[in-house]
Amino acid sequence: MSHAFSLIARLKSFRYALAGIGELLKSQHNAWVHLGVTVGVVVAAFYFRINQIEWCIVIFAIVIVWVAEALNTALEFLCDHVSSEFHPLIKKSKDVAAGAVLLSAIGAVVIGVIIFGPYIKSLTG
Numbered sequence: 001m002s003h004a005f006s007l008i009a010r011l012k013s014f015r016y017a018l019a020g021i022g023e024l025l026k027s028q029h030n031a032w033v034h035l036g037v038t039v040g041v042v043v044a045a046f047y048f049r050i051n052q053i054e055w056c057i058v059i060f061a062i063v064i065v066w067v068a069e070a071l072n073t074a075l076e077f078l079c080d081h082v083s084s085e086f087h088p089l090i091k092k093s094k095d096v097a098a099g100a101v102l103l104s105a106i107g108a109v110v111i112g113v114i115i116f117g118p119y120i121k122s123l124t125g
């Protein structure tokens with residue numbers, strides 16, 4: 001059944017989404033690592049005055065890792081609710097989600113090396 005559009009309902013959804021980000025930061029040590037790396041990368045980007053395209057790519061890489069971590073965390077909560085006992089499918093599910101975080105992080109590191117490498121080289125060269 002479809003409901004009439006409601007601005008209040010949209011604002012509530014936004015509040016729930018912000019609460020989700022809060023939960024991510026509160027409960028996941030990995031998120032603290034992402035936050036530290038994000039701050040470091042943004043500081044470096046300002047320091048090296050990277051260009052507009054480079055900013056877009058760097059922001060995309062940062063966001064992809066945060067999104068992967070958020071989805072991984074959501075899936076972990078769901079898995080823990082479904083089964084607190086060991087289950088081979090819960091294992092597969094959590095491992096695949098963790099793999100997604102790893103893949104995004106590897107991609108972000110590669111992007112970081114490609115974009116910041118030449119700037120760092122020009123400092124030392």
Ligand SMILES: Nc1ncnc2c1ncn2[C@@H]1O[C@H](COP(=O)(O)OP(=O)(O)OP(=O)(O)O)[C@@H](O)[C@H]1O
Pocket residue numbers: 028030072076083084085086087088090091092094095098
């Ligand atoms: N109920 C379960 N059944 C089977 N395997 C599980 C179960 N719970 C956890 N595992 C295994 O333990 C691993 C770690 O799960 P856990 O829920 O502790 O994630 P985590 O260490 O908090 O991960 P992250 O660091 O990504 O937050 C999973 O990837 C999975 O291999």
